[in-house]
Amino acid sequence: MVELTRSAPRTQMPWAIAPFHAWDLTDGEPWAQFYRSGDGILVRFPDYADFELSSDGRQVICAPAPDVSAATIDHLYFNQVLPLVLGRLGKLVFHASAVEIAGFAVAFPAPSGRGKSSLAAAFAADGNPFLTDDGLVLETLEGGYEVQPSQPSLRLWEDSRERFVGAETIAAPAVSYTRKARLLAGKRLAHCNSPRRLLAAYFLGDGAATNIVFRPLSAVEGLIEWTKHSFLLDVQDQGLIAAHFDRVAVLAKAVPCIALDYPRNYDVLPDVLHAIRAQVRNASLSP
Numbered sequence: 001m002v003e004l005t006r007s008a009p010r011t012q013m014p015w016a017i018a019p020f021h022a023w024d025l026t027d028g029e030p031w032a033q034f035y036r037s038g039d040g041i042l043v044r045f046p047d048y049a050d051f052e053l054s055s056d057g058r059q060v061i062c063a064p065a066p067d068v069s070a071a072t073i074d075h076l077y078f079n080q081v082l083p084l085v086l087g088r089l090g091k092l093v094f095h096a097s098a099v100e101i102a103g104f105a106v107a108f109p110a111p112s113g114r115g116k117s118s119l120a121a122a123f124a125a126d127g128n129p130f131l132t133d134d135g136l137v138l139e140t141l142e143g144g145y146e147v148q149p150s151q152p153s154l155r156l157w158e159d160s161r162e163r164f165v166g167a168e169t170i171a172a173p174a175v176s177y178t179r180k181a182r183l184l185a186g187k188r189l190a191h192c193n194s195p196r197r198l199l200a201a202y203f204l205g206d207g208a209a210t211n212i213v214f215r216p217l218s219a220v221e222g223l224i225e226w227t228k229h230s231f232l233l234d235v236q237d238q239g240l241i242a243a244h245f246d247r248v249a250v251l252a253k254a255v256p257c258i259a260l261d262y263p264r265n266y267d268v269l270p271d272v273l274h275a276i277r278a279q280v281r282n283a284s285l286s287p
Contacts, residue, residue: 219257
């Protein structure tokens with residue numbers, strides 16, 4: 001569906017025009033910049049790589065910056081660029097992790113830093129395989145949606161790695177821009193490699209809660225939350241944005257959406273897992 005071509009490394013030269021959109025890190029530094037390039041779009045990760053996307057999104061040319069590792073390029077492509085391309089092709093793609101519980105998928109949409117990978121790791125280490133770490137891709141089913149499994153790896157900080165999977169879990173080659181380890185699925189980190197029907201989505205709060213809090217969201221609130229976590233390549237294409245908004249509105253009505261917040265304390269996580277499993281069991285047994 002999508003063809004990736006890698007060109008020779010090259011120094012990133014200043015672009016002739018200003019980016020029409022950008023993603024910034026929490027400290028304000030630029031992370032990704034989006035430029036018009038003919039009838040396509042160039043996505044630049046400063047100091048790492050340029051990815052030039054054709055107008056239909058089916059062709060991607062990657063030009064790494066000098067001395068950037070192949071592992072870093074792979075990570076950028078699969079975790080940042082490919083979800084954007086799939087969104088361009090009309091897929092529903094979101095910043096969310098997902099795990100399998102009782103034969104269903106449960107999703108955890110959240111921005112970076114909210115703990116969606118740690119939550120997925122906690123479930124996977126405790127018997128509920130993860131489907132994706134981020135870049136949640138949904139396919140429509142009759143009366144619902146199906147979560148597609150992604151790469152069998154999870155990105156974790158060292159303290160989460162020690163807590164959930166231990167040092168013996170194999171890590172993929174390090175990438176240049178993060179100290180997170182990308183841990184490969186295995187005995188201690190179970191991965192589900194088959195699609196699962198999406199039963200519910202839990203939108204993670206900022207950890208300010210003093211106890212575990214669940215709050216059902218209305219369809220309108222769910223629409224807003226799903227939209228905030230969407231992978232969108234061209235935020236200026238009003239036609240594509242409107243079509244995406246319509247699809248997300250249907251999703252928000254079809255799938256229960258719940259706001260979830262809890263103290264970011266590892267000792268609380270067993271209770272969080274227990275509560276979510278209980279809700280999934282009740283929902284999956286409902287007529």
